[in-house]
Amino acid sequence: MWGGTSRKSPYLSTEKIRRFTYAELSTITNNFKRELGEGSFGKVYHGYLDDDTEVAVKILSELSNQGYEQFEAEVKLLLTVHHRNLTTLCGYCDEGKQIGLVYEYMANGNLKQYLSDKSADVVSWEGRLRVAVEAAQGLEYLHHGCKPPRVHRDIKSANILLSENFQAKIADFGLTKSFPVEGVTHMSTAVAGTFGYLDPDLWVDSMIGQGDIKNTVDPRLHGDFDISSAWKAVEIAMLSVSQTSTERPTMNHVVRELSQCLEMEIARKGRRGAEPRNQHEMVSINLGTALNPSAR
Numbered sequence: 646m647w648g649g650t651s652r653k654s655p656y657l658s659t660e661k662i663r664r665f666t667y668a669e670l671s672t673i674t675n676n677f678k679r680e681l682g683e684g685s686f687g688k689v690y691h692g693y694l695d696d697d698t699e700v701a702v703k704i705l706s707e708l709s710n711q712g713y714e715q716f717e718a719e720v721k722l723l724l725t726v727h728h729r730n731l732t733t734l735c736g737y738c739d740e741g742k743q744i745g746l747v748y749e750y751m752a753n754g755n756l757k758q759y760l761s762d763k764s765a766d767v768v769s770w771e772g773r774l775r776v777a778v779e780a781a782q783g784l785e786y787l788h789h790g791c792k793p794p795r796v797h798r799d800i801k802s803a804n805i806l807l808s809e810n811f812q813a814k815i816a817d818f819g820l821t822k823s824f825p826v827e828g829v830t831h832m833s834t835a836v837a838g839t840f841g842y843l844d845p846d847l848w849v850d851s852m853i854g855q856g857d858i859k860n861t862v863d864p865r866l867h868g869d870f871d872i873s874s875a876w877k878a879v880e881i882a883m884l885s886v887s888q889t890s891t892e893r894p895t896m897n898h899v900v901r902e903l904s905q906c907l908e909m910e911i912a913r914k915g916r917r918g919a920e921p922r923n924q925h926e927m928v929s930i931n932l933g934t935a936l937n938p939s940a941r
């Protein structure tokens with residue numbers, strides 16, 4: 646139960662976030678009919694609130710080892726930080742052993758699923774850069790726009806959710822920690838994250854060492870991307886995974902660089918002339934906000 650033994654949740658005072666009974670969660674999800682997926686905390690179900698808002702309902706499994714602590718950390722964080730590129734919490738359930746979280750529904754699931762789904766449309770280079778810029782903006786807000794600053798500690802493609810119009814939002818804040826205002830480079834924190842998760846920089850390093858950008862980028866794009874934009878994106882990605890924290894760029898810098906990659910790709914398409922645009926390319930992004938993290 647949230648925050649210890651008291652029945653009165655500390656989150657009840659928050660007006661924006663609704664408290665649901667387990668029976669209400671059952672109604673919202675039509676008796677837990679449609680499963681969206683399952684994570685280490687338990688299952689996630691599709692549902693509708695009274696006003697027809699589409700939601701995803703995460704139910705904490707009694708078998709979950711991580712349990713209440715991370716659920717609680719997630720609720721605490723989402724009560725205090727708000728940004729268009731962070732997942733939105735609509736409510737929670739705290740009824741004895743029945744613990745649940747209600748989120749805004751993200752129709753295109755997580756980025757990992759989407760990119761590996763052979764039946765999904767191939768996301769263009771521009772679409773991928775938009776997702777990268779938006780995810781980076783979410784992190785930029787956590788690092789530079791919040792007081793105290795926060796580090797997520799479990800960033801991976803499975804924790805980036807995509808809305809119906811492919812807006813990217815960072816999810817899973819159970820491991821998020823505050824760090825001193827001096828900056829992320831001075832922070833020391835216990836190792837966290839997903840066990841067994843390996844960034845793809847192992848093989849990328851050898852490809853770019855050979856000057857081979859075309860074979861580094863997803864072959865499904867058939868070379869349809871601006872080469873300089875791809876080089877720049879790979880360079881910033883490789884810098885971001887430097888072993889030494891002082892060599893890693895700040896998120897302000899990452900957002901700036903990725904926004905430039907996006908501009909380069911848009912300019913290439915402009916030069917190429919008007920061609921049919923797919924839905925991923927139609928998603929609008931406000932580049933003006935990229936340098937100026939702000940709450941939604």
Ligand SMILES: Nc1ncnc2c1ncn2[C@@H]1O[C@H](COP(=O)(O)OP(=O)(O)OP(=O)(O)O)[C@@H](O)[C@H]1O
Nearest residue numbers: 681682683684685686689701748749750751754755
């Ligand atoms: N708001 C949401 N809208 C739509 N689908 C969601 C939403 N939140 C989670 N999901 C889906 O539910 C599944 C489980 O999500 P969950 O966050 O519990 O676990 P995970 O992040 O995949 O794994 P872990 O918790 O182990 O890191 C994922 O496939 C995810 O795409």
